[in-house]
Amino acid sequence: MAVSIFNDCLGPVMRGASSSHCAAALRIGRLARDLMCGEIAEVLVEFCLSGSLPTTHQSQGSDMGLFGGLLGWDAADERLQFGAQALADAGIEVKFAYRDFGDLHPNTYRLTLTCGKNQRSLIAISTGGGMIELLSLDGCDLRGTSSRLDGGCYIWIVNPNQLDELELAGLVSEIETIPDVQNVWLAVVEDDSSEKRLFVTSTNSSIFTHQRKPAGLVLSPENCVLLEPVLPVLSPSLDTRPFRTCSELLMQVDASERRLSDFAVEYEMARGQMTEDEVRSKMIELIAIWRRSMEIGLAGTNFEDRILGAQSLQYADAMRRGKLLDSGVLNRIVWYVSAMMEVKSSLGVIIAAPTAGACAALPGALLAMADDRGDSDETLVDAFLSAGLVGVFIAEQWTFAAEVGGCQAEGGAAAAMAAAALVTLAGGSAVEATNAAALALQSMLGLICDPVASRVEVPCLGKNVMAASNAVCCANMALAGYSVVIPLDEVIAAARSVSALMPRELRCTALGGLATTPSAREVERRLFQITIPASE
Numbered sequence: 001m002a003v004s005i006f007n008d009c010l011g012p013v014m015r016g017a018s019s020s021h022c023a024a025a026l027r028i029g030r031l032a033r034d035l036m037c038g039e040i041a042e043v044l045v046e047f048c049l050s051g052s053l054p055t056t057h058q059s060q061g062s063d064m065g066l067f068g069g070l071l072g073w074d075a076a077d078e079r080l081q082f083g084a085q086a087l088a089d090a091g092i093e094v095k096f097a098y099r100d101f102g103d104l105h106p107n108t109y110r111l112t113l114t115c116g117k118n119q120r121s122l123i124a125i126s127t128g129g130g131m132i133e134l135l136s137l138d139g140c141d142l143r144g145t146s147s148r149l150d151g152g153c154y155i156w157i158v159n160p161n162q163l164d165e166l167e168l169a170g171l172v173s174e175i176e177t178i179p180d181v182q183n184v185w186l187a188v189v190e191d192d193s194s195e196k197r198l199f200v201t202s203t204n205s206s207i208f209t210h211q212r213k214p215a216g217l218v219l220s221p222e223n224c225v226l227l228e229p230v231l232p233v234l235s236p237s238l239d240t241r242p243f244r245t246c247s248e249l250l251m252q253v254d255a256s257e258r259r260l261s262d263f264a265v266e267y268e269m270a271r272g273q274m275t276e277d278e279v280r281s282k283m284i285e286l287i288a289i290w291r292r293s294m295e296i297g298l299a300g301t302n303f304e305d306r307i308l309g310a311q312s313l314q315y316a317d318a319m320r321r322g323k324l325l326d327s328g329v330l331n332r333i334v335w336y337v338s339a340m341m342e343v344k345s346s347l348g349v350i351i352a353a354p355t356a357g358a359c360a361a362l363p364g365a366l367l368a369m370a371d372d373r374g375d376s377d378e379t380l381v382d383a384f385l386s387a388g389l390v391g392v393f394i395a396e397q398w399t400f401a402a403e404v405g406g407c408q409a410e411g412g413a414a415a416a417m418a419a420a421a422l423v424t425l426a427g428g429s430a431v432e433a434t435n436a437a438a439l440a441l442q443s444m445l446g447l448i449c450d451p452v453a454s455r456v457e458v459p460c461l462g463k464n465v466m467a468a469s470n471a472v473c474c475a476n477m478a479l480a481g482y483s484v485v486i487p488l489d490e491v492i493a494a495a496r497s498v499s500a501l502m503p504r505e506l507r508c509t510a511l512g513g514l515a516t517t518p519s520a521r522e523v524e525r526r527l528f529q530i531t532i533p534a535s536e
Contacts, residue, residue, distance in 0.1 A: 001152045001235040005268045009391025012130045014075040017456040019352035022061030023130035027230040029069020037221040039115045043094045046110040048103035052403040052509045059454035106403040128401030129354045140187035151230035158198035159223045174214040180204035182237045233272040240270045246393045246488040260433040261382035264389035283381045290363045297339030303346035307457045312338035329372045337364030354400045357456045358414035361467035365418045386424040387417035390437045398496045402449035402508040405499035411463040412444035418471035436478035438488040448506035450513025453524040
């Protein structure tokens with residue numbers, strides 16, 4: 001589906017170490033729960049041995065998110081850390097297995113769900129920043145459909161096997177005439193060619209009712225299942241976005257005169273079928289969440305199961321005592337970034353921006369700069385919108401997933417987004433903002449993802465600080481008129497090509513870099529003992 005500022009780039013609002021693990025797994029779990037109409041007894045979760053999940057699903061929150069989703073919880077639910085016990089209390093047994101499926105994507109989830117005689121299956125991938133894509137439902141391959149199923153619409157799964165071909169054709173024709181229906185297609189179950197499923201996507205949950213029911217459609221859990229959307233902004237039937245890439249935006253004759261946030265508003269209005277007031281109001285809600293989370297972080301967090309404690313308190317104390325080098329607003333930025341990372345590691349509420357692993361660079365840089373300048377939160381709306389649009393350009397052409405692109409996809413994207421936001425905060429143009437984004441991402445190509453003990457803390461804190469600092473410098477360079485040389489879209493393409501050359505050991509598997517040092521292994525032994533079941 002079309003990239004959205006609020007779906008893909010600034011969100012989800014969540015708890016957990018990793019958005020591509022915890023938030024994405026929760027969304028997959030929610031869809032799996034709907035697939036079973038909420039009645040689940042057993043779940044088999046399978047991961048490919050060559051992917052990233054066998055070594056990270058426990059430590060980075062995939063289990064926590066998946067359990068919460070199977071229970072129907074939200075990504076910011078405070079009960080998430082107790083999901084395993086809640087699942088057991090609900091009588092749901094979950095088993096994990098690792099096999100060599102040859103999956104192309106490192107974040108592939110295979111779920112088989114059972115309750116009595118009812119057994120259903122789901123295959124989905126986590127694509128980065130909490131976003132997902134459904135690849136298969138009930139053994140039907142969904143990859144050949146006209147639109148990517150990412151949880152941004154209502155999905156009806158109809159069992160039409162009791163109908164003959166004429167009745168089925170009539171049912172399809174009747175469904176296609178219903179308002180709000182987006183797509184209708186028939187798929188064959190891969191392991192049984194005699195079994196078929198009819199899939200219907202819509203923007204409305206009420207397309208099938210007992211008062212408006214197509215002939216031959218039986219509204220029962222066995223014959224008609226509804227998967228609810230898991231994204232905040234639904235996908236419209238028609239794609240009316242004014243542009244998709246930075247180069248397309250810069251073709252606008254007034255790009256050198258208008259702010260990037262003006263184009264961001266136009267984009268999200270078209271993408272989400274929203275008014276300008278709705279777009280801005282949604283951003284105000286996110287800023288309020290960032291503010292509350294930052295207040296919690298600056299006050300100090302307590303959480304036992306993490307590598308790093310509340311070091312931001314030490315930093316603030318050193319600032320007050322005049323012990324630090326005079327770095328101007330950068331000192332406040334380091335303080336804010338550290339505090340937000342500590343909120344994340346203590347399972348507080350954060351916003352993936354664009355990911356949980358890189359959640360602190362953008363709000364840390366922007367909130368600190370705004371507080372230093374005395375800017376209002378209303379002024380921040382435009383800055384964050386600009387950040388979101390740069391995120392759109394990256395997500396449209398590449399990824400936010402470190403499992404695919406290394407930390408250049410997370411920290412690099414966050415730096416680019418923050419640089420554009422800071423230019424907007426300073427009153428710069430769309431051209432200057434996108435130049436700042438290009439400069440920032442250029443500086444972080446090749447950055448690996450090597451989380452110590454598979455936790456998203458070390459060296460993630462330093463990389464968030466680096467991204468925020470880089471953003472400030474690149475924003476000022478762009479405002480001063482420095483030559484960008486390589487424009488943003490070409491930088492994104494270069495980053496994508498670099499990621500293709502990265503070995504999997506350097507892409508969020510904890511199998512390379514700092515994660516394999518003796519000190520990291522000692523931290524790992526101290527925190528937990530990972531036991532990977534033998535492959536079957």
